[in-house]
Amino acid sequence: xxxxxxxxxxxxxxxxxEQRESHKLSLRQLSDLVGVSNPYLSxxxxxxxxxxxxxxxxxxxxxxxxxxxxxxxxxxxxxxPVPDTEATTxxxxxxxxxxxxxxxxxxxxxxxxxxxxxxxxxxxxRTATRTTTTKE
Amino acid sequence: xxxxxxxxxxxxxxxxxEQRESHKLSLRQLSDLVGVSNPYLSxxxxxxxxxxxxxxxxxxxxxxxxxxxxxxxxxxxxxxPVPDTEATTxxxxxxxxxxxxxxxxxxxxxxxxxxxxxxxxxxxxRTATRTTTTKE
DNA sequence: CCAGTGTGCTTGCTCTAGTTAGCAAAATGC
DNA sequence: GCATTTTGCTAACTAGAGCAAGCACACTGG
Numbered sequence: 001x002x003x004x005x006x007x008x009x010x011x012x013x014x015x016x017x018e019q020r021e022s023h024k025l026s027l028r029q030l031s032d033l034v035g036v037s038n039p040y041l042s043x044x045x046x047x048x049x050x051x052x053x054x055x056x057x058x059x060x061x062x063x064x065x066x067x068x069x070x071x072x073x074x075x076x077x078x079x080x081p082v083p084d085t086e087a088t089t090x091x092x093x094x095x096x097x098x099x100x101x102x103x104x105x106x107x108x109x110x111x112x113x114x115x116x117x118x119x120x121x122x123x124x125x126r127t128a129t130r131t132t133t134t135k136e
Numbered sequence: 137x138x139x140x141x142x143x144x145x146x147x148x149x150x151x152x153x154e155q156r157e158s159h160k161l162s163l164r165q166l167s168d169l170v171g172v173s174n175p176y177l178s179x180x181x182x183x184x185x186x187x188x189x190x191x192x193x194x195x196x197x198x199x200x201x202x203x204x205x206x207x208x209x210x211x212x213x214x215x216x217p218v219p220d221t222e223a224t225t226x227x228x229x230x231x232x233x234x235x236x237x238x239x240x241x242x243x244x245x246x247x248x249x250x251x252x253x254x255x256x257x258x259x260x261x262r263t264a265t266r267t268t269t270t271k272e
Numbered sequence: 273c274c275a276g277t278g279t280g281c282t283t284g285c286t287c288t289a290g291t292t293a294g295c296a297a298a299a300t301g302c
Numbered sequence: 303g304c305a306t307t308t309t310g311c312t313a314a315c316t317a318g319a320g321c322a323a324g325c326a327c328a329c330t331g332g
Contacts, residue, residue, distance in 0.1 A: 052319070076193055093228075097252075104251045108247060115240045174311095188289070
C-alpha cells in the first residue's frame with residue numbers, strides 16, 4: 001500500500017502548490033492564512049518535509065478542500081472507507097461502527113450469522129470510483 | 137471550536153486502551169501486532185503523547201476499527217468523515233438485508249440499540265440514499 | 273543608478289514523536 | 303521459599319516536524 005512515501009509526498013506537494021496557485025496566493029499569504037510558516041510550506045510543496053495531519057487540516061481549510069482528500073493523498077486514509085449496498089453490508093457496517101466495542105461486534109455478527117445461517121467471509125470490496133485527479 | 141488537545145488526547149487514550157483490552161491484548165502483543173513500541177503505546181493510552189496519523193492508522197488496523205473514528209477522536213477529522221457510514225448504517229443495513237425476516241431485523245436492531253445506548257427513532261428509510269456527491 | 277517590496281528558498285535551531293534498554297510489581301511454577 | 307515470565311511503566315536517546323531569521327533574485331519607481 002504505502003510503497004514509497006516520498007513519491008507520494010511529491011504528489012501531495014504538487015497538488016498543494018497547484019491549489020495554492022489556483023487561489024492566487026503567495027507562500028506568505030497562505031502562511032498567514034493557515035498559520036503555518038512560509039518556509040515550511042515551501043518545503044512541503046517540494047516534498048522535502050512530510051506535514052502532519054494537523055498541518056494538512058489547516059491547509060485544507062485555507063485552500064477550501066476537504067481534509068479527507070489531503071489525507072488520502074498523504075497516505076493516511078484509504079481511498080473509500082466504506083463500500084456497501086450488498087449482502088455483506090450488515091457485517092461491514094457492524095465492523096466499522098465506532099460506537100461498538102469489539103465484543104459487541106462479535107456478538108452482533110454472531111447473532112446475524114445465526115439468523116442468515118451463513119458463514120460468509122468478509123470480502124473487502126474495492127469501490128474506487130472517486131479519484132479527483134482530473135489532471136489529464 | 138476551541139479544541140483542547142490534551143483533553144481530547146485523554147479521551148483517545150482511554151478509547152484505545154478500552155479497545156486493546158476488549159481484544160485481550162497486552163501492550164507488547166499489540167506492539168508486535170501493529171509495529172509500534174510498547175512504551176509508546178502505554179504513553180499514548182495515558183494521554184502523555186500525541187500519536188501521528190500513521191500510528192493511528194496502524195492502530196486502527198490492529199484493533200479493527202476505522203481509521204476515521206480514531207482521527208475524529210484525535211481531532212484531525214471533522215465529526216462526519218463519511219456521510220452515512222456511522223450509526224445509521226448498521227440500522228439501514230439490517231433493514232435492507234433481504235436474508236433477514238422482519239422479526240429478525242427487529243431483534244437485531246433491538247440488540248444494536250441496547251449496545252450503543254441510542255434511542256433514535258427507527259426511520260423507515262428505504263434504500264440508503266447514497267448520493268455521496270463528495271464536494272470539491 | 274540605487275531604495276523599497278515582493279517572490280521562493282536555505283540555514284540553523286527547538287521541541288516532541290517514537291525508539292531501545294531497563295525497571296518494579298504482579299502472576300505462574302519449582 | 304525463590305526463579306521465570308509477563309505485566310505496565312520510566313529513562314535516555316535519535317530523528318524529523320515545524321519555526322524564526324535571513325538570503326538571492328525579481329520587480330517597481332524615484
